[in-house]
Amino acid sequence: MGYVAIKGGGRAIAGAAEVTEFLRAEQGEGSEPLEIATIVHQLRHLVSRVVSEGGVYHPEFAALSIKQSLGDTLEAAFALRAWRSTQPRLLETPLLDTANMRLIRRISSAFKDIPGGQMLGPTPDYALRLLRMELIDESPESFRAVARRWLAELPEERLPDSFPKVLDALREEGLLPPVSEHRASVAFDITREPLVFPVPRCAALSTMARGETGSLLGIAYSNMRGYGDVHPTVAELRVGYLPVLLPHPVTGELIEAGEVLLTECEVVAMYDAAEGGGKPVFTVGYGACFGHNEVKAISMAILDRALQKGMRDGPDNPSEDPEFVLLHVDGVDSMGFATHYKMPHYVTFQSDMDRLRTTQRKSRAKESA
Amino acid sequence: MNKIFEVRGLSKIYGPGCPLCIESTGPDADTNICPHCGSVVAIHDVSFDLFEGEILGLMGESGSGKSTVVKCLYFDQPPSSGEAVFFDRDRQHELFALNAAQQRWLRNHRFGMVYQNPHLGLNFNISAGGNIAERLLMSDLMDYGAIRARARELLARTEVLLSRMDELPKNFSGGMQQRVQIAKALATQPPLLFLDEVTTGLDLSVQARILDLILEIQQELKTAMIVVTHDLGVIRLLTGRALVMKYGRIIEAGLTDQILEDPQHAYTQRLVASAL
Amino acid sequence: MNMTSHTPTAYNFGFLDEYAKKEVRRAILKAVSIPGYQVPYASREMPMGRGFGTGGLQLTLSLIGPGEVLKVIDQGSDDSVNAVNLRQFIEMTCPGVSTTTRTAEATLIQSRHRIPERPLTGDQIIVLQVPYPDALVVVEPSEDKRKIMHGEADYSRLLVKLYEDIVQFDEITISHRYPTRINGHYVIDPSPIPRWDVPKLHHSRSLALFGAGREKKIYAVPPHTDAEPLVFTDVPFRVEDFRDGEGRRRACERCGCADSFLDEFVDGSGEKVYQCSDSDWCDEHLAEANQGVTA
Numbered sequence: 053m054g055y056v057a058i059k060g061g062g063r064a065i066a067g068a069a070e071v072t073e074f075l076r077a078e079q080g081e082g083s084e085p086l087e088i089a090t091i092v093h094q095l096r097h098l099v100s101r102v103v104s105e106g107g108v109y110h111p112e113f114a115a116l117s118i119k120q121s122l123g124d125t126l127e128a129a130f131a132l133r134a135w136r137s138t139q140p141r142l143l144e145t146p147l148l149d150t151a152n153m154r155l156i157r158r159i160s161s162a163f164k165d166i167p168g169g170q171m172l173g174p175t176p177d178y179a180l181r182l183l184r185m186e187l188i189d190e191s192p193e194s195f196r197a198v199a200r201r202w203l204a205e206l207p208e209e210r211l212p213d214s215f216p217k218v219l220d221a222l223r224e225e226g227l228l229p230p231v232s233e234h235r236a237s238v239a240f241d242i243t244r245e246p247l248v249f250p251v252p253r254c255a256a257l258s259t260m261a262r263g264e265t266g267s268l269l270g271i272a273y274s275n276m277r278g279y280g281d282v283h284p285t286v287a288e289l290r291v292g293y294l295p296v297l298l299p300h301p302v303t304g305e306l307i308e309a310g311e312v313l314l315t316e317c318e319v320v321a322m323y324d325a326a327e328g329g330g331k332p333v334f335t336v337g338y339g340a341c342f343g344h345n346e347v348k349a350i351s352m353a354i355l356d357r358a359l360q361k362g363m364r365d366g367p368d369n370p371s372e373d374p375e376f377v378l379l380h381v382d383g384v385d386s387m388g389f390a391t392h393y394k395m396p397h398y399v400t401f402q403s404d405m406d407r408l409r410t411t412q413r414k415s416r417a418k419e420s421a
Numbered sequence: 422m423n424k425i426f427e428v429r430g431l432s433k434i435y436g437p438g439c440p441l442c443i444e445s446t447g448p449d450a451d452t453n454i455c456p457h458c459g460s461v462v463a464i465h466d467v468s469f470d471l472f473e474g475e476i477l478g479l480m481g482e483s484g485s486g487k488s489t490v491v492k493c494l495y496f497d498q499p500p501s502s503g504e505a506v507f508f509d510r511d512r513q514h515e516l517f518a519l520n521a522a523q524q525r526w527l528r529n530h531r532f533g534m535v536y537q538n539p540h541l542g543l544n545f546n547i548s549a550g551g552n553i554a555e556r557l558l559m560s561d562l563m564d565y566g567a568i569r570a571r572a573r574e575l576l577a578r579t580e581v582l583l584s585r586m587d588e589l590p591k592n593f594s595g596g597m598q599q600r601v602q603i604a605k606a607l608a609t610q611p612p613l614l615f616l617d618e619v620t621t622g623l624d625l626s627v628q629a630r631i632l633d634l635i636l637e638i639q640q641e642l643k644t645a646m647i648v649v650t651h652d653l654g655v656i657r658l659l660t661g662r663a664l665v666m667k668y669g670r671i672i673e674a675g676l677t678d679q680i681l682e683d684p685q686h687a688y689t690q691r692l693v694a695s696a697l
Numbered sequence: 698m699n700m701t702s703h704t705p706t707a708y709n710f711g712f713l714d715e716y717a718k719k720e721v722r723r724a725i726l727k728a729v730s731i732p733g734y735q736v737p738y739a740s741r742e743m744p745m746g747r748g749f750g751t752g753g754l755q756l757t758l759s760l761i762g763p764g765e766v767l768k769v770i771d772q773g774s775d776d777s778v779n780a781v782n783l784r785q786f787i788e789m790t791c792p793g794v795s796t797t798t799r800t801a802e803a804t805l806i807q808s809r810h811r812i813p814e815r816p817l818t819g820d821q822i823i824v825l826q827v828p829y830p831d832a833l834v835v836v837e838p839s840e841d842k843r844k845i846m847h848g849e850a851d852y853s854r855l856l857v858k859l860y861e862d863i864v865q866f867d868e869i870t871i872s873h874r875y876p877t878r879i880n881g882h883y884v885i886d887p888s889p890i891p892r893w894d895v896p897k898l899h900h901s902r903s904l905a906l907f908g909a910g911r912e913k914k915i916y917a918v919p920p921h922t923d924a925e926p927l928v929f930t931d932v933p934f935r936v937e938d939f940r941d942g943e944g945r946r947r948a949c950e951r952c953g954c955a956d957s958f959l960d961e962f963v964d965g966s967g968e969k970v971y972q973c974s975d976s977d978w979c980d981e982h983l984a985e986a987n988q989g990v991t992a
Contacts (some may be wrong), residue, residue, distance in 0.1 A: 060774050061777050061778040061780065061781035061782075062776075062780055062781045062785070064805075065778055065781060065782055065785075073857035126865075130746075131744065133742040134742045134744040136741055136742070137712075137714075137741035137742050137743065138708055138709060138712060138713065138714055139713045139714065140715075140716055141716070149962070151983075153949070171906070183770075228992055242739070242740050244720070244738060246737035246738055246739050246913045247737075247913070248741065249840055249841045250841065254842070259984070277714050288786065333872060374842065375838075375839055375840055375969065384742055384747060385747050385911045386747075386750045387746070387747075388747025388749065388911060389746075389747055389748040389828070389911055390748075391746045391748060392746055392747070392748025392749055392750075392828070393748075393778050395748075395749065395771075395778075396772050396777055396778075396779070397772075397810070397889075398772045398960055399772050399773065399810040399811055399872075399890075399891055399958070399960070399974055400810060400872065400873045400889045400891070402891065402937070402958075402960060402961060402974075403872035403873040403891040403892065403893075403937055404872045404873070405961070406872060406937040406938055407868070407870050407871070407872040408870055410938065411866040411867070411868050413872060414866065414867045414868055415867075416864070419868070
């Protein structure tokens with residue numbers, strides 16, 4: 053008799069890859085493959101999620117990853133992350149000031165008017181979520197006309213290059229704690245150092261910045277609903293392009309190497325009591341991620357604030373516990389582990405059966421005795 | 422008699438503290454909250470000795486700092502300042518100079534604690550016997566049969582029905598939970614036991630039997646004890662010497678009989694009078 | 698950006714960049730120096746799922762060089778899907794490395810859930826894939842607190858769990874991932890190997906390395922080191938029992954071996970069948986048996 057166990061693994065894997073590839077192309081004759089540029093531009097929120105959760109700003113490779121994973125965000129972020137593992141870290145950027153962002157959107161829910169003004173920008177927040185049936189059969193002509201028309205109607209008025217930050221005004225007024233003097237000059241690099249608790253705030257922020265959107269939202273939502281007490285106000289939410297400065301390899305002079313699309317959110321919240329007997333001030337939660345993903349940035353800002361409280365007073369809720377939050381928000385980790393349960397576990401199950409049979413035998417013997 | 426504990430100048434302040442904290446709090450100031458910085462002076466300058474086999478009472482109302490003293494000595498909380506020396510056989514331990522591991526070792530091997538709230542002293546998810554086993558396993562007793570025998574012996578001594586040894590303590594009555602806690606505290610035969618309001622909240626008849634048990638144990642094992650209570654009855658029955666505390670300070674100390682018969686401090690006089 | 702200019706043509710030998718490999722090697726050195734201690738490391742994302750052996754893979758890729766002879770097994774078999782997948786990936790990214798299914802020939806063995814039946818030699822390293830690196834996780838969810846417990850070798854709560862097991866079931870019910878004390882101090886989770894394999898770690902001639910990719914830990918049982926399952930002195934540690942109802946030791950249906958870990962399954966006719974879990978061991982025995990017949 054043959055070896056029954058698990059033969060033919062290689063063939064099965066190849067077959068699985070082939071049938072998945074077939075599904076990608078099953079539309080058949082007359083269909084067009086998705087262009088990378090089409091994904092980058094028309095599925096920008098999908099690309100945003102993947103660059104952010106993949107932890108590397110590369111919209112083209114993110115789009116490629118989305119294409120080959122048939123649109124599975126977890127898989128797409130994962131493949132991008134794995135590619136990044138093969139890339140050495142060559143340089144460190146200096147601290148980049150997000151006041152220099154070229155904004156496409158910024159709002160504050162704390163103030164009616166803010167220096168520089170509110171700018172709604174691209175958002176579905178106030179749109180009616182009605183299915184737009186006309187897009188089912190959109191013609192290339194009408195599609196191309198959209199951009200042409202919008203650009204033609206654009207008023208001449210030029211926006212300033214940058215906007216002041218809302219928090220700066222609050223800080224000047226003494227409503228916020230002063231910026232800590234013992235701020236780390238070099239950020240904790242989670243791709244090079246493991247999280248050993250307790251971790252500094254910057255390690256927590258980096259971990260959340262590439263966290264899985266749904267996981268962050270779920271834990272932040274638990275805090276908003278009552279398993280926590282942040283009660284945040286969005287001081288400022290901004291979306292835009294941040295110039296990335298890098299030291300020139302020869303001269304050391306900072307030069308602009310490009311820009312990244314970024315979503316940034318700052319929330320302010322009250323502490324129950326003043327810290328250390330000083331005067332009471334607002335506290336701040338910070339969230340930022342690659343791409344345009346406002347839910348993620350807001351969730352992160354709330355969790356940052358919750359974790360600061362947990363680090364100071366000890367956690368009262370899961371969302372205030374650094375271990376609970378930071379070890380459970382990574383999409384690559386969590387989806388990998390959920391997936392691994394599909395692998396064979398014959399040996400451990402054999403061992404489980406051995407224990408159960410033995411204890412059953414013993415309990416039968418006890419009963420009959 | 423051999424001294425087993427020497428406490429000097431023990432203080433605990435919650436909050437930032439300021440130079441005016443001490444003079445602005447205490448029985449004379451009629452508060453333990455510093456009006457200048459809002460800090461709570463839970464205890465200040467507490468000193469006493471404890472001798473082998475002796476039961477010392479710490480009495481006072483809630484907020485007097487009596488529980489804080491025990492929490493500091495049992496390493497539940499670090500003091501702000503002060504010293505405590507534990508004389509253990511031929512060794513001396515300067516409690517607050519020990520590292521965390523050494524402190525935990527003393528706690529697990531040489532001290533015993535019985536809390537008012539059995540949730541603090543017992544793991545409710547493991548059996549009564551398992552609770553005692555945990556303490557024995559910490560002191561490296563690794564023989565299952567011997568652990569069972571010792572747990573049985575301790576539970577029998579504290580009058581817990583042996584048929585319930587393998588049940589979870591959450592199914593027990595309050596009095597029974599306290600008995601299991603006492604059995605657990607005694608597992609390693611510690612020379613020193615802390616008892617924090619152990620009978621508070623129990624029925625009078627149950628209280629009386631627990632207090633009898635504590636006295637019997639003290640006589641059999643010569644265990645020294647520090648008993649924290651607001652109940653003068655408990656002080657009268659158990660202790661030979663007592664300290665009276667108010668707003669974090671010791672205001673009167675001496676033989677229990679003397680304090681109860683002839684209290685010196687006006688506060689103690691009121692306390693004793695109100696209990697009659 | 699122009700896509701073609703970015704298309705990767707080849708990966709570095711061993712996929713990981715050299716900095717990552719160095720970091721893993723440093724963690725290995727530390728793990729060997731402090732037997733049983735879980736060394737944290739950054740753990741790179743690999744192109745297969747967390748939980749599929751990414752920790753083991755990073756160890757393998759950091760140790761492997763041209764000329765190495767590699768064996769990859771999963772559930773004792775070289776041919777299971779996951780083993781094939783890992784082996785193909787290593788072959789693709791490590792040109793010059795040869796692979797084998799023969800335990801005796803391998804210099805480096807990456808395995809999930811089993812240690813080969815054939816005793817390993819001093820020239821071999823076994824890399825085990827680890828889903829849960831910390832044996833204390835069943836009694837303490839906080840890693841911060843677990844670190845203190847490990848540091849003080851305080852395993853009383855784990856032992857209480859064993860105590861409660863015996864009270865309740867008259868048996869220790871831990872089937873695999875049996876907590877094992879290394880060199881008299883640290884207790885490790887020896888990865889989900891069956892209890893059958895735990896004694897193989899004790900004073901083994903080979904180095905055993907454990908890699909948890911998702912949990913970002915590396916630990917080791919160096920050669921000739923104590924590895925003792927956590928037990929009470931009067932309750933012996935027991936491996937899986939392969940005796941039938943009459944108390945006879947079952948043998949492998951295929952090769953006849955009666956002292957190996959057996960897989961149990963139901964064949965086409967509904968009969969329960971037992972076979973060696975270690976496929977190389979089974980093949981070897983079968984070859985010996987056939988030789989006996991032809992001779």
